[in-house]
Amino acid sequence: MTEPLRLGIAGLGTVGIGVVKIVRRHAALLEARTGRPVVITAVSARDASKDRGVSLGDYAWETDPVALAKRDDVDVFVELMGGHEGPAKLATEAALAAGKDVVTANKALLAIHGQELAETAEAAGRVIRFEAAVAGGIPxxxxxxxxxxxxxxxxxxxxxxxxxxxxxxxxxxxxxxxxxxxxxxxxxxxxxxxxxxxxxxxxxxxxxxxxxxxxxxxxxxxxxxxxxxxxxxxxxxxxxxxxxxxxxxxxxxxxxxxxxxxxxxxxxxxxxxxxxxxxxxxxxxxxxxxxxxxxxxxxxPGAGEGPTASAVLGDICDLARGLRIATFGQPAATLDDAPAARTGLPAPYYLRMKLLDKPGALAKVAAALGEAGVSVDRMRQYGRADNAKPVLIVTHKCTSDMLEHALVGLRDTAVLEGDPVVLRIEEL
Amino acid sequence: MTEPLRLGIAGLGTVGIGVVKIVRRHAALLEARTGRPVVITAVSARDASKDRGVSLGDYAWETDPVALAKRDDVDVFVELMGGHEGPAKLATEAALAAGKDVVTANKALLAIHGQELAETAEAAGRVIRFEAAVAGGIPxxxxxxxxxxxxxxxxxxxxxxxxxxxxxxxxxxxxxxxxxxxxxxxxxxxxxxxxxxxxxxxxxxxxxxxxxxxxxxxxxxxxxxxxxxxxxxxxxxxxxxxxxxxxxxxxxxxxxxxxxxxxxxxxxxxxxxxxxxxxxxxxxxxxxxxxxxxxxxxxxPGAGEGPTASAVLGDICDLARGLRIATFGQPAATLDDAPAARTGLPAPYYLRMKLLDKPGALAKVAAALGEAGVSVDRMRQYGRADNAKPVLIVTHKCTSDMLEHALVGLRDTAVLEGDPVVLRIEEL
Structure with missing residues (x-):
C-alpha cells in the first residue's frame, strides 16, 4: 500500500497547527512507519488571512468545514474545531456520509453524540478515532x-x-x-x-x-x-x-x-x-x-500543542497502517444501555461545615450523623473570633445514601452556616 | 468476520495456563470485542500428565511444539516456552513457515534473533507480536x-x-x-x-x-x-x-x-x-x-500470571480484529544498523571506594580524578577501625570517557582496596 493517506484538517488552532507541523517535520518518519506517505491536502478555518506561524499555501482552503469533509481528495477528516453542536457535528456527519474516516479531539461531541455517530460510522463502513479527546498525549x-x-x-x-x-x-x-x-x-x-x-x-x-x-x-x-x-x-x-x-x-x-x-x-x-x-x-x-x-x-501531559497533536497523529498512523476498530471498541449496536448506579461502594467521607455559635450545636451535628448510621472517625472543631466555627469530620465508611440522609439531617439542625463541603475519600 | 481465531499454545507454565484461563473465562467478552470467537484448539508441553489446575481435555495435545506450530487447525502460534534457542526458536520458525502468526512472551528469542525472525515473518506475510515480552502487563x-x-x-x-x-x-x-x-x-x-x-x-x-x-x-x-x-x-x-x-x-x-x-x-x-x-x-x-x-x-505489574497473560491476550485480540503491524513497527528490511554509542551524555557519577590506610591516599585519589578532568562535587570519608576506609564521591557532570580515564588513574594509585563502585546519576 503506497497510496498516500490524504488528510483534511478542520480547525487550525493550537492542536490543528501542531498536527500540520508534525506531518511536515516527520514526513519521512511517518512514511517509514506506516508504509505510505501521510499528506495534508486541504484545511479549513474561519480566518484564512491570520498568520499561524506555518505556511499553509500548499493546501486547498475551505471556509466551510462541511465542504472540506466532502472533498474527493480527502481520505481522513481531522476534526479539531471543538464544540458538540454546529459545525463540528455537521462536518463529522458529512465526512462519514462521504465515506471518510474521522479523527477527532472533540470529547464533548463524542460524549454527547458518540452513540449516534458510531452507528453512522459503522453503517458507512468508516471509523472514528479519538485518542486526543482523552488525557491529551497519553495513549x-x-x-x-x-x-x-x-x-x-x-x-x-x-x-x-x-x-x-x-x-x-x-x-x-x-x-x-x-x-x-x-x-x-x-x-x-x-x-x-x-x-x-x-x-x-x-x-x-x-x-x-x-x-x-x-x-x-x-x-x-x-x-x-x-x-x-x-x-x-x-x-x-x-x-x-x-x-x-x-x-x-x-x-x-x-x-x-x-x-x-x-x-x-x-x-x-x-x-x-x-x-x-x-x-x-x-x-x-x-x-x-x-x-x-x-x-x-x-x-x-494532558494538553498542549505537541502532546495533543501526538495523539491525533497516533490515530492517523493507525489509519495509514490499516488498523481499524469500532469507535468504542465493539460494534455500536452491541453497546449496553447501562442504568446509572446512583451509589458507589461505601467509602469514608470528609465533611467541613461551619457551626453557628448556639448551645448544643455540636451535639446536634453528631446526632444527625448518628441517626443516618454515619459514624465519626475523627472530628475537629476550631475556635474562631467570628460567629461560625469550622468543624471538620472524617466518617467511617458509609454509602452515599447514608451520607445523603445525614446531610438532610444536618440541614434540619439549623445550626450550620451554609451547606457542608463533602468530599469522598477514595481508597486506591 | 465470524470465523473463530484458533490458538495453539506451546508452554503451559504460569503464563500459558493464565492464557488458557482467560480464553475460557472471557469467551463472550473476547467475541464481543473482536467480533469473532477466540478458541484454543491445541496445546503443547513436556508433561501431559501434570495437574495444572485447569482441564485441558478439550484441546489436542502435542508433545512436540514444532508439530503444534504446523497444525492445520491453528491460526496463531502462542509461544510461551522461553529460551532463545532450541524448541522455542524451531517452533516459531516452523509456525511462520506454515503461515501462522506468532504471539510470544519470549524477550530473549526476539532480542537475539528478532531481526532474522521478523524477516522470516514478513517474507511469509505473517506477524510476530510480543507485548508480553516487555514490562509484563503494561501495554x-x-x-x-x-x-x-x-x-x-x-x-x-x-x-x-x-x-x-x-x-x-x-x-x-x-x-x-x-x-x-x-x-x-x-x-x-x-x-x-x-x-x-x-x-x-x-x-x-x-x-x-x-x-x-x-x-x-x-x-x-x-x-x-x-x-x-x-x-x-x-x-x-x-x-x-x-x-x-x-x-x-x-x-x-x-x-x-x-x-x-x-x-x-x-x-x-x-x-x-x-x-x-x-x-x-x-x-x-x-x-x-x-x-x-x-x-x-x-x-x-511486570510479571505474574494475570498481567503477562493479559499482554498475550492483547496481542491475540489485535490479530482477531485484523490489526496487523510489522514486528518492530516498520518493515524489517528498513531497520537501521545503528552503531553502538559507547558514551552517553555527560552525567554526574557516584563513586564508592575503599581507601587503604596509607599516607597521602586521599590526595592521590583527588589527583587521579583531576588529571582525568573529573571534578568533585561532594566527597565524604568515613573513619573505620579496619584498614580500608570507605570514601564516597559525587562528581560534577562528566562523560563516560573521562570517567573511564579517571578509573584507570585510580587503579594506578595503588591506594584502593578493590575497584570502586561507580553509578551514573540519571537526571530525569
Whole structure:
C-alpha cells in the first residue's frame, strides 16, 4: 500500500497547527512507519488571512468545514474545531456520509453524540478515532481498547483536567486561594472560553464518559456522570487533607456493578503517597484496573500543542497502517444501555461545615450523623473570633445514601452556616 | 468476520495456563470485542500428565511444539516456552513457515534473533507480536509502536526487572543486605532458573533492546547493551543515595544521537521524588520521551500470571480484529544498523571506594580524578577501625570517557582496596 493517506484538517488552532507541523517535520518518519506517505491536502478555518506561524499555501482552503469533509481528495477528516453542536457535528456527519474516516479531539461531541455517530460510522463502513479527546498525549484509549482487551475492566480512574490539578496543587504549594489561582489560570490562557467546562468538571466528565463506554461496553452516557467542580475547595480543605496524609484531586471514577454503571467526576481525597496523590500541576493520570492486569497507571501531559497533536497523529498512523476498530471498541449496536448506579461502594467521607455559635450545636451535628448510621472517625472543631466555627469530620465508611440522609439531617439542625463541603475519600 | 481465531499454545507454565484461563473465562467478552470467537484448539508441553489446575481435555495435545506450530487447525502460534534457542526458536520458525502468526512472551528469542525472525515473518506475510515480552502487563509495545508513532522518540527508560527492584527497595526498607534478599527471592520463586538473568540485568537488557529497536527504527542489538547487575550494590550505597535525595534503580536507558545508539541497563541513581524513584517492589515502569509527547510514564505489574497473560491476550485480540503491524513497527528490511554509542551524555557519577590506610591516599585519589578532568562535587570519608576506609564521591557532570580515564588513574594509585563502585546519576 503506497497510496498516500490524504488528510483534511478542520480547525487550525493550537492542536490543528501542531498536527500540520508534525506531518511536515516527520514526513519521512511517518512514511517509514506506516508504509505510505501521510499528506495534508486541504484545511479549513474561519480566518484564512491570520498568520499561524506555518505556511499553509500548499493546501486547498475551505471556509466551510462541511465542504472540506466532502472533498474527493480527502481520505481522513481531522476534526479539531471543538464544540458538540454546529459545525463540528455537521462536518463529522458529512465526512462519514462521504465515506471518510474521522479523527477527532472533540470529547464533548463524542460524549454527547458518540452513540449516534458510531452507528453512522459503522453503517458507512468508516471509523472514528479519538485518542486526543482523552488525557491529551497519553495513549489511554488505545491501551484500554486494544492493549487490555483481554481484561474485564473493574475500575477506571483519572485526573484528566490539567487546569484543575494545577489550581489544586498550586493552592497547596503557594498557600494562595482558589480565586487567586483561577485568575492566574485565566491570564495564562489555561481556561476554556467557558471556564465552568474546566473548574466545573464538565470537560473531565466528558472524558470519563468516553473511558467508561470503552471499559464497560456501554453507550457513552455523559448525562449519567455525577459532576462536581472544585470551586468550593478552600485552602483549609487542602491543609486538613494534607494533615491526614491525603491530597485533593478532581478525580473521575467509573465502575460497573450489579447496581449499574457508576460515573463520577468530583473532588476526592486520595492518599498523598499514591501515584494519583503525587501528581503535580497540569499532568494527567489514568488508572485502569482489570481482572488480569491488576492495575496499570498511565501518566503524561494532558494538553498542549505537541502532546495533543501526538495523539491525533497516533490515530492517523493507525489509519495509514490499516488498523481499524469500532469507535468504542465493539460494534455500536452491541453497546449496553447501562442504568446509572446512583451509589458507589461505601467509602469514608470528609465533611467541613461551619457551626453557628448556639448551645448544643455540636451535639446536634453528631446526632444527625448518628441517626443516618454515619459514624465519626475523627472530628475537629476550631475556635474562631467570628460567629461560625469550622468543624471538620472524617466518617467511617458509609454509602452515599447514608451520607445523603445525614446531610438532610444536618440541614434540619439549623445550626450550620451554609451547606457542608463533602468530599469522598477514595481508597486506591 | 465470524470465523473463530484458533490458538495453539506451546508452554503451559504460569503464563500459558493464565492464557488458557482467560480464553475460557472471557469467551463472550473476547467475541464481543473482536467480533469473532477466540478458541484454543491445541496445546503443547513436556508433561501431559501434570495437574495444572485447569482441564485441558478439550484441546489436542502435542508433545512436540514444532508439530503444534504446523497444525492445520491453528491460526496463531502462542509461544510461551522461553529460551532463545532450541524448541522455542524451531517452533516459531516452523509456525511462520506454515503461515501462522506468532504471539510470544519470549524477550530473549526476539532480542537475539528478532531481526532474522521478523524477516522470516514478513517474507511469509505473517506477524510476530510480543507485548508480553516487555514490562509484563503494561501495554508499552503498543503505546510506543502505535500510540506514539507520530513522535521522534528521544529517550526510552525503564525499570523492567521486578526482582531487582524488589531487592533494592527491600534493602532500603528493611536494612537487610543484598545476599539476604537474594536468598529471600530464591525462596519466593522470584528468580529465573539462572538468577544472573535477573540480578545481572540480562533479562531487563533483552527488554531494553526490543524497546530501542521500535523507538529508533533499528535492528534489535542486544549485544550492544551495556550490562551491569545489582550484585555489587551495598546497603551503604542505598543509604548514601537516600541521604542525597536519590534512589538506586536497575535502570535501562536507550537514546539515539549522532554518536550512534546508546543502550545501557545498569544500576543508576534517580531522584527519589521522581516517578522512577518512587517505584516500589516488583512493579515496572517505562518512561517514553518524544519530540511532541514530552514524557509519558507507564507503570504496572511486570510479571505474574494475570498481567503477562493479559499482554498475550492483547496481542491475540489485535490479530482477531485484523490489526496487523510489522514486528518492530516498520518493515524489517528498513531497520537501521545503528552503531553502538559507547558514551552517553555527560552525567554526574557516584563513586564508592575503599581507601587503604596509607599516607597521602586521599590526595592521590583527588589527583587521579583531576588529571582525568573529573571534578568533585561532594566527597565524604568515613573513619573505620579496619584498614580500608570507605570514601564516597559525587562528581560534577562528566562523560563516560573521562570517567573511564579517571578509573584507570585510580587503579594506578595503588591506594584502593578493590575497584570502586561507580553509578551514573540519571537526571530525569
Amino acid at each position: 489511554v484509549i488505545k491501551s484500554l481498547t486494544e492493549g487490555l482487551a483481554g481484561n474485564e475492566i473493574t475500575r477506571v480512574m483519572g485526573v484528566m483536567n490539567g487546569t484543575c490539578n494545577y489550581i489544586l496543587t498550586r493552592m497547596e504549594a503557594t498557600g494562595q486561594g482558589y480565586n487567586v489561582l483561577f485568575d492566574e489560570c485565566a491570564e495564562l490562557g489555561y481556561l476554556e472560553a467557558d471556564p465552568n467546562l474546566d473548574v466545573g468538571g464538565i470537560d473531565a466528565g466528558h472524558k470519563l464518559a468516553l473511558l467508561a463506554s470503552i471499559a464497560f461496553g456501554t453507550k457513552p452516557a455523559f448525562d449519567n456522570v455525577t459532576l462536581e467542580g472544585i470551586q468550593r475547595i478552600e485552602l483549609d480543605d487542602i491543609r486538613h487533607a494534607a494533615d491526614m496524609g491525603y491530597r485533593i484531586k478532581l478525580l473521575g471514577v467509573a465502575q460497573r456493578s450489579a447496581r449499574g454503571l457508576e460515573q463520577r467526576m468530583t473532588p476526592c481525597l486520595v492518599p498523598a503517597n499514591s501515584p494519583l496523590g503525587q501528581l503535580e500541576g497540569g499532568t494527567n493520570m489514568v488508572v485502569i484496573e482489570g481482572d488480569s492486569i491488576e492495575q496499570v497507571v498511565l501518566r503524561g | 508499552v509495545i503498543k503505546s510506543l509502536t502505535e500510540g506514539l508513532a507520530g513522535n521522534e522518540i528521544t529517550r526510552v527508560m525503564g525499570v523492567m526487572n521486578g526482582t531487582c527492584n524488589y531487592i533494592l527497595t527491600r534493602m532500603e526498607a528493611t536494612g537487610q543486605g543484598y545476599n539476604v534478599l537474594f536468598d529471600e527471592c530464591a525462596e519466593l520463586g522470584y528468580l529465573e532458573a539462572d538468577p544472573n538473568l535477573d540480578v545481572g540485568g540480562i533479562d531487563a537488557g533483552h527488554k531494553l533492546a526490543l524497546l530501542a529497536s521500535i523507538a529508533f527504527g533499528t535492528k534489535p542489538a542486544f549485544d550492544n547493551v551495556t550490562l551491569e547487575g545489582i550484585q555489587r550494590i551495598e546497603l551503604d550505597d542505598i543509604r548514601h543515595a537516600a541521604d542525597m535525595g536519590y534512589r538506586i534503580k536497575l535502570l535501562g536507558v536507550a537514546q539515539r544521537s549522532a554518536r550512534g545508539l546508546e543502550q545501557r541497563m545498569t544500576p543508576c541513581l534517580v531522584p527519589a521524588n521522581s516517578p522512577l524513584g518512587q517505584l516500589e517492589g516488583g512493579t515496572n515502569m517505562v518512561v517514553i520521551e518524544g519530540d511532541s509527547i514530552e514524557q509519558v510514564v507507564l507503570r504496572g
